[in-house]
Amino acid sequence: MFKRILIATHGTEGAKKAESYAIGLAREFGAEIHGLYVIHKDLGSLVGIEWLHNSHVRMEFYRHAESEFNRRAEEVLEAFRELATGIEVTPAIRVGDPVEVIADEARNKGADLIIIGGSSNGRSEEYKAKVSLKKLSKIAPCPVLIANNTSMISAREVVWSLARQIKN
Amino acid sequence: MNGEKRSPAALIVGIILLVYALLLKRHEAAAIPGALMELMNYLKAGKTVDTQVGVGIWAGTIISLFGIWNLVQPAMKSKFDMVVRAPMAGAGMMIILAYLCRFYFEPLFKLWGKAAEPALGFNFATIFGLNYILLGVLLGLIWVNTIGVPKWMQSGVKTARLAMKMGVISLGAMYSITELRYLGAMSFTMITIFVMGTAILVLWLSQMMKIARPLAGVLSAGMAVCGVSAAVAAAPVVKARGIDMAYSIGMLLLVGVVGLFTFPPIARIVGMNELQFGAWAGTGILNSAQVAAAALIFDPNTIETLKVAEIFNITRILFLPFIVIILAIWFAKGEEEAEAGTKVNLGRIIVDKFPIFVLGFLIMFALSSTGVFTPKDHVLHGKHFYSFKIDEKKELRTRDLKKVQAFIESGAVTDPKIKAALEKLVADRQITSVEQTDLVLKAQDFTKDKDLKKVFKDADKKVQAKPKTLEVMREYMMWFFAFGLIGLGMQITWQTIRQAGGKAATIGVIAGITKAVLSFFVVWLFIKGTI
Structure with a gap:
């Protein structure tokens, strides 16, 4: 049923749940996984109010920030890849609005399922941003699975309920 | 784009x-x-x-x-x-x-x-x-957090930075040497104490709460020196992680914005004067743009508060390279095993992180003190320029002079200097020197007669001069600031502020409040009088 699963992860608590779903489903269906890490576009305006430095200092900061964000993204994706032994994982790091990037990436890669983490209640070590699930469900080219914080149910159950939803 | x-x-x-x-x-x-x-x-x-x-x-x-x-x-x-x-x-x-x-x-x-x-x-x-500066900042702030800045405006909003720099540079022309020396000494003392104190407090708190060194470094620079700008300068040096930067910048912006909106009303309620508020805002408010904004919100009509606050601000900015160096050394020590080869290049840090517009400010000040912006007979004294050239327009009316004469004869003035100054006023019909204008104003203390007080004030006002070039520069400067602050208001996004979190937030709140409260009392107790 699923051939290509797109997982958007940040390595946070909620995303970890999504990661397990993705791995479970991929194993079940023999699907391949696209691991996507989105660097939020608003990180670029983090230093907005700063005004007194010359462009040299700003550029140094931007370069440093860019490499840091990329390093973090690589770490998260690498950890995911290690978790998903035996599954073909292609990682991707992209910058932009999370919802738009996820939908776009799913379309480009021909994904047939998007899995994302629900909002995590605990403290997150990541850039905080609202992801509009409503918007995502509107522009996504395929079904979206949201891994929430409730206890794990078996992947099969999820798929059946999904399949029922799609049918209706 | x-x-x-x-x-x-x-x-x-x-x-x-x-x-x-x-x-x-x-x-x-x-x-x-x-x-x-x-x-x-x-x-x-x-x-x-x-x-x-x-x-x-x-x-x-x-x-x-x-x-x-x-x-x-x-x-x-x-x-x-x-x-x-x-x-x-x-x-x-x-x-x-x-x-x-x-x-x-x-x-x-x-x-x-x-x-x-x-x-x-x-x-x-x-x-x-609620003057235009505050309304401008609010307008920008509300705009960006509701409808957002449209694409065609975005690169324009960034010119606010340039406008702020232009504003500060033109402000350089508005100081006299005495003012700069007086304010400079005062700000140097206060800023040294508060920058060092805050940096130590933040580093100590970080150690207590077991925060990672990079985050502690960025936070201490930001809290101690000049907010987000300092964090930007320090982050690469202490190799801050992405999330550290988001945490601390969100925090700095939050504390700064709260300061921006609470300082002016508090000062107004307790009745601070321009000098006191300038010193307090210049020490206690985190982000350097917000210092200028707070000063202008407190007092948009004269530029006295702004002048005081900016001197404090610039002193603080000048500390930045040194704090970055200290952090670099402190950080390098902790990372010895990691990269023993990379040494801190002190000279480069100073040159790189030195804000060039401060030079512009100093050049404007130097130019102004040579008198190129003012006609030859104008002297800057206190808040005002004076011209003592004999002129019929500056003369007091005969009946006012008679009043002054009667006042002298009444013997109410005990101070011989003031008496002499008043006698000279009657003889010349106008004030002729800087010293005399001070003495004539002091004569107000010796009478309760409101009309007579007004005569003395008028005598002073009549010799005040408004150099055209400086007036025009001042007008443009206000435009620069208004423009710059609207733009900077547009950069205060909730999206950035909400990143404030974790232990960084606790430290930021403690250090921010401590700094604001302590600097308030220091100013309140030790800074008296006017410029």
Whole structure:
């Protein structure tokens, strides 16, 4: 049923749940996984109010920030890849609005399922941003699975309920 | 980026400005008495028509011309296009916003404040200081957090940085040597204590709460020196992680914004003067742009508060390279095993992180003290320029002089110096020196007669002079600041503030409040009098 699963992860608590779903489903269906890490576009305006430095200092900061964000993204994706032994994982790091990037990436890669983490209640070590699930469900080219914080149910159950939803 | 497409935005904005200015100009000539002028009269903004027309025509023409260019040939990626052509539309829009705030919203709130006074028991417009600077910052802040800045404005909003720099540079011309020496010494003492104190406090708290060193480094620079700017300078040096930067910048912005909106009303309630508020804001408010904003919110009509606050601000900024060096050394020590090869290059840090516009400020000050901006006979004394050239216009009326004569003869003045000054005033019919003007003003303490007090004040006022060049510069400076602060208001996004979190938030709140409260008491107890 699923051939290509797109997982958007940040390595946070909620995303970890999504990661397990993705791995479970991929194993079940023999699907391949696209691991996507989105660097939020608003990180670029983090230093907005700063005004007194010359462009040299700003550029140094931007370069440093860019490499840091990329390093973090690589770490998260690498950890995911290690978790998903035996599954073909292609990682991707992209910058932009999370919802738009996820939908776009799913379309480009021909994904047939998007899995994302629900909002995590605990403290997150990541850039905080609202992801509009409503918007995502509107522009996504395929079904979206949201891994929430409730206890794990078996992947099969999820798929059946999904399949029922799609049918209706 | 609005780069590749042909954009009509700049032309539209330019034409709006031009049409508005030309309309006003015709009203001024009383060709068409209309609704606009009535509104002006209602708002009591009639006096500002000249400025409005002047700025409108200049800005409107330039922006329209660039607008035509942008429409015919799309702005490309060349440096000139990115720096000059692309920002035109946004910059024009911000000028329009500045117009709205300065000439419409501020007078409107003044009227509303007065109207609501009987009902509320106080004038909310004066207590909250709802002047055009505050309204501009608020407008920018609300705008960006609700509808967001549209694409065609984005590169224009970034020119706010340049405007702030221009503002501070022109401010350099407004100081006298005595003022700068006095303020410089005061700010150096206070800033040294508070920068070092805060840095140590933050590092200590970080150790107590077991925070990672990079985060502690960025936070201490930001809390101690000049907010987000310091964090930006320190982050690469202490190799801050991405999330550390988000945490600390969110925190700094939050504490800074709270300070910006609470300092001026508190100061007004306890009755601080310009010097005290300038010193407090310059020490206690985190972000350097917000210092300027707070000073102008407290007192937008004279620039005294701004002058004090900016000296503190600049002193603080000058500390930045040194704090970065200290952090670099502190950080390198902890990371010895990691990269023993990378040594801290002190010279490079100082040169790289030195804010060049401070040089501009000093150059303006130097130029101004050589007297190129002022006519030869003008002397700067205290807040005002004076010209003592003998002139009939400066003379007091005969009946006022008679009053002064009677006052001298009454023997009420015990101080011989003041007595001599008054005698000379009667003889010359006007004040002729700086010392004399001080003494004549002091003579007010010896009488309870209101009319006589007014005579002394008038005598002083009559020899005050307004050097044209400086007046014009001041006007432009206010535009720079208004423009810059609207733009910086547009960069205060909730999205950034909400990143504040974790232990960084706790430390930030503790250090921010400590700094604000302590500096308040230091100012309140030790800084008395005026400039």
